[in-house]
Amino acid sequence: MDVLLVEDDKWLGQAIEIGLTERDFQITWVRSGAAAIGELQRQEYQLLILDLGLPDIDGQRVLQSVRRKQLALPVMILTARDETDQVVQALDSGADDYVTKPFDLNELAARLRALYRRRGGHASAEIQVGSLRLNVNSHEVWVADDPVRLSRREFDLLQLLVSQQRRVFSREQLERQLHHDETPLESNALEVHIHNLRKKLKHKDWIETIRGIGYRFSCD
Amino acid sequence: MRLIERIRSKMRSMRRRIIVAVSTLFISASLLSSIWIYFEIKHEVNELFDAELVQQARVLDGLLAVALAQQSADSLRQQPRWLKHAQQLAHPYENKLAFRVETASGDLLLSSDGIPAPAELPFQPGFSQFAVDGDYWYAFGMANAAHDFRVVVMQEDSFRGELRIDLAVDTLVPIVVLLPFVLWACRWLVNYFFYHFSRVATHLRDRRSDDYSPIQQLDNSDEVGAVVNAVNSYLSRTEQAFVRERRFSADAAHELRTPLAALKAQLQQLQPSNAAEGKAVAAALLSTQRLIDLVQQLLVLARAEQTQRQFQRFNLAALTRESLASYYANFELAGLQLVADVPQHCQIESDAQAWRLMLSNLLDNALKYAERDSTVTVTLRKTTRRGDLDGYQLVVNNQVDNAAEIDADRVFDRFYRGRQLDRPGSGLGMSIVANIAKQLAVTIEFRLQDQQVQVMLNG
Incomplete structure (x- = not known):
């Protein structure tokens, strides 16, 4: 995977270049915004890692330039600026993901791979967790190849729970997922949907109740 | 001594000092003016009655000159008895006035009752004063050389004294009557003018510690205006100093992120060739991570102190x-059981962020310092x-295995980590919590009892 790394700090740039090369990325490293724009005009890359605090042109302007010319290039922002408004501004300007310094090289590599899969159109419409399979486009669900019929809200709830296995979601986070249309929710709607999901999936232990907090999905 | 102490303590008030000073000045001025008025009255009364004495002497001299031209002095000598009118006084003050007529050789010709004889009180021309039986008298003597006789007219001092005192009292009464009103008015005016100073004090007392906005001008007086301007100028300079200091912390922490990222990434590249090198690299990575956590917490602390709080209603329980929920997996990984007792709703008005x-920070703290395989309880009570x-009362309760090493009085101090230096952490987490709690007017309490640590937030 050809990656253009734009990082002005010599030691960090060097460490990322070596680290990502070892993790099967082909890295071209430049240390200024002007060099990055020139490099993107000269060659086609599959990913761009962009530092925002560059010495000549601000990273935001490099990003805007990239978006004007090459809409499909996935861009990962790598910066020490981590305040919410800065993250929002970078994402609104066309960045696809955001990693703040200091970071873990393994996490950076994993995020780059996920970003490439998503933006490259290779992300699968199906999610498989153990014997459970979901198609996020057709909203179909199978348990051990047996189709399971779920309502739209039940599907949304299951998709959120499955998206991050073992992560605990508070009841309010799950309720927000159910409340994407204007229809008001009953006070016990979440419990009812969880009950139905457990019944339909025929594996009551897959959705675990975390007392006083919320629920999580695991089918190890 | 206690009374002196009490007076001293009362007199610490500038308002009281002014009231006491003005009252003392007023009373002293009134007293001095009364004394001055008394002596002025005395002088004027003496002038008036001395003139009257002269007038009486001249009338008597004139009348006697006419009488002696028509009859002999002997016929006058027979009159004293006729003039002795001791039986009944026509006026109570009658015996305070007297006269005596005598020959040039000192023989008494005519006198009022009780007046000393010429032998006891020799004739003195003009004005003189003398005492008779403890009473003080004014006298005026006049000699008539043509008819060979002398006239002495006298007035007792008490006759004049009563008038002096009456006039002085009449002058003093309005001053004394007005004194309480003047003092009350003085107190009211001082309180009224000092009210704006009290308002400035109240403004400053009721302010949040991070509020450096200028105080509004409270009235148009130069004195209050000068204090308000000085306070506003001080607030502005303090704010600038705080902003500079915190911006420095934030900038420094921010600038450290890139070299730290480089250090961590470089260390992650190292491939140790033996176990000793592996151990050294692992230790270096651990230290780097601690440094990263410390810098991160410093940045959080600087931002927590810098941020203007946004108050809104929200459900604290949610x-x-x-x-x-976001910490649950971390607790599981650390071998800790996280138990929550949180109601459905708890509506508060505060800064959700x-x-x-x-x-x-509280959960992070429990995660780092709770005893392995123990339970961490988070309770929210309405x-x-x-x-x-x-x-509400929010309590985070966890068990520790080193209670003796924790100094409960210092847990909210910056960089305090007790003697748990081998555990990860910057020692800033609880300081950040205490700092934010102060900004949000939430009371925070730390309790340590029987290996149980409790952090309570009340609001």
């Missing part, structure tokens, strides 16, 4: 559940309701 930061908002 926010607590979200924080607990600040609460997220407080909760994450307390007294105020209007449509809930009162």
Whole structure:
């Protein structure tokens, strides 16, 4: 995977270049915004890692330039600026993901791979967790190849729970997922949907109740 | 001594000092003017009555000159008895006035009752004063050389004294009557003018510690204006100093991120060739991570102190559940059981972002320092309701295996880590919590009892 790394700090740039090369990325490293724009005009890359605090042109302007010319290039922002408004501004300007310094090289590599899969159109419409399979486009669900019929809200709830296995979601986070249309929710709607999901999936232990907090999905 | 101490303590008030000073000046001025008025009255009364004495002497001299031209002095000598009118006084003051007529050789010709004989009180021309039986008298003597006789007219001092005192009292009464009113008016005026100083003090006392906005001008007086201007100037300079100091912390922490990222990434590249090198690299990575955590916490602390708080209504119970949900897996990984007792709703008005930061620091703290395989309990209780908002108590309870090493009085100090230096952490988490709690007017309490650590937030 050809990656253009734009990082002005010599030691960090060097460490990322070596680290990502070892993790099967082909890295071209430049240390200024002007060099990055020139490099993107000269060659086609599959990913761009962009530092925002560059010495000549601000990273935001490099990003805007990239978006004007090459809409499909996935861009990962790598910066020490981590305040919410800065993250929002970078994402609104066309960045696809955001990693703040200091970071873990393994996490950076994993995020780059996920970003490439998503933006490259290779992300699968199906999610498989153990014997459970979901198609996020057709909203179909199978348990051990047996189709399971779920309502739209039940599907949304299951998709959120499955998206991050073992992560605990508070009841309010799950309720927000159910409340994407204007229809008001009953006070016990979440419990009812969880009950139905457990019944339909025929594996009551897959959705675990975390007392006083919320629920999580695991089918190890 | 106690009275002196009490007076000293009362006199610390500038208002009281002014009231006492003005009152003392007023009373002293009144007293001095009374004394001055008394002596002025005495002088004027003496002038008046001395003139009257002269007048009486001249009338008597004139009348006697006519009488002696028509009859002999002997016929006058027979008159004293006729003039002795001791039986009944026509006026109470009658015996305070007297006269005596005598020959040039000192023989008494005519006199009022009780007046000393010429032998006892020799004739003195002009004005003189003398005492008779303890009474003080004024006298005027006049000699008539043509008819060979002398006239002495006298007035007792008490005759004049009563008038002096009456006039002085009449002058003093209005001053004395007006004195309480003047003192009250003085007190009222001082209080009225000092009211704006009290308002400035109240403004400053009721301010949040991070509020450096200028105080509004409270009235148009130069004195209050000068104090308000000085305070505003001080607030502005303090704010600039705080902003500079915190911006420096934030900038320094921010600038450290890139070299730290480089250091960590470089260390992650190292491939140790033996176990000793592996151990050294692992230790270096651990130290780097601690440094990263410290820098991160410093940045959080600087931002927590810098941020202007946004107060809004929100459900603290939901926010607590979200924080607990995001930490649940970490607690499991650390071999800790996280137990939550949180109601469905707890409506409060505060800064939700600040609460997220407080909760994450409290949970982080429990995660780092709780005894392995123990239970961490987070309880949110609703307390007294105020209007449509809930009162609350949030308690994070965890067990520790080193209670003796924790100094409960220092847990909110910056960089305090007790003797747990081998554990990860910057020692800033609880300081950040305490700092935010202060900004949000939430009371925070730390308790340590029987290996149990409790952090309580009340609002």
